[in-house]
Amino acid sequence: MKNVSLNYRHLYYFWVVAKEGSVTRAAERLDVAVQTISAQLALLEQSVGKALLAPQGRRLVLTEAGRVALTYADQIFLLGEQLQDVLAEADVGQTMRLTVGLSDSLPKLTASRLLDAALKLPQKVKLVCHEDDFESLLGELSVHKLDVILTDRAVPSGTNLRVFSHLLGESETMLYGLPELAEQYRPGFPASLRGAPLLLPTRNHAVRGRLDHWFETHDVRPDIVGEFDDSAMLNTFGRTGLGMFPAPSALAAAVEEQFGAVPVGELTDVREQVYAISNERKIKHPAVDAILTASHESVFAH
Structure with a gap:
């Protein structure tokens, strides 16, 4: 098949249709004509060379290729929404956002001490914390919805996720x-x-x-x-x-x-251990780096 650049507007229409389950409801949500969406879907399927949706009664259901496409579309458009949020909240580049996943097994006093180091940076930090079980947080991190996870365990060996464990202390x-x-x-x-x-x-x-x-x-x-x-x-x-x-x-x-x-x-x-889990082997986020430094200099120093 000829290498054709992916049209993200076509992909977005597919994403909405897949979520709504019908072209009619998607058209209402997007405030466009049904014919417009049908045409965009046809162009998308033509460009990828595969059927993504199939009729089932009055609904449209995903084909196997459609399920794969939806997985990637979820990541693309959820990240796009996060980008809009971050840019809307940024005060002319002066506010740094730190999105942290907190394992429900991690002592909250430990988490508070570690995060306090990020909040003491010269640059203003907006802290967004999500608490959940370890496996759910790993999934969120893998699609870049989190900057870092603070937890009581390392990532199991043999996992397919490209995430890395950093021992903060014990x-x-x-x-x-x-x-x-x-x-x-x-x-x-x-x-x-x-x-x-x-x-x-x-x-x-x-x-x-x-x-x-x-x-x-x-x-x-x-x-x-x-x-x-x-x-x-x-x-x-x-x-x-x-x-x-x-x-x-x-x-x-x-x-x-x-x-x-x-x-x-x-x-x-x-011994109780504390780990930071990130998408990168080398920590680059300034606020996460401050957490790592604090863990060695204060939280676990003694």
Whole structure:
């Protein structure tokens, strides 16, 4: 087939038709004639040499080639919408936008400290944060809807996504509880934890396997009164005194200030790691670079 440049207006009409499921609804959404859209679709299919849509009753459905085309069209036009948003928000080039994906397993205190470094840059930064599970965030990053992901794990080896893991740091894990719980269970730690009320992350969290191994190694069977996907929710219930909970030892002062919890004992060799996941092997976004620098100089420095 002759190499013909792709007409993005034709592709946009195809994208809208695929989303609406019919030429008529697409014409109403775009405020153009039905005949115009039909003609544009015909030209697009002619240029790519494949049928992209097929009639099924009163609807149009995607062919196999159409499904492939729609995947790329989604990325193209969603990025175009983001570009418009960024340009509309920019104050004559003085505002830098940083779109961050936060894994729901990452301690929010850790995320806050890391992002604070980006907000302290001389150039004004507009921070946009999205919280979701790890796999969903990877999908968003792969289509460039995120600048970076902050999470508690590296990208698994063998993935087809061209994304890269940057270890920001790691911290020993401490068990925390309200002062009355700490006073009760600190003597004789860790044997004192047998039957003790604990709040733990679910097994979706990277640190959970290390915690279970630590309990087994120390012959400790605590009473797990709650399991949480979201680390903020876990800490919130910890503040109520429902049970003791793990958190990085690097955050001891912040945990006491925000949740009124004090250290009970160190969970030796249970280390919590923090990664930045990016589309590039070398970080180029100034705000992301500031996060990496802060992680070594302050957050995990001790």
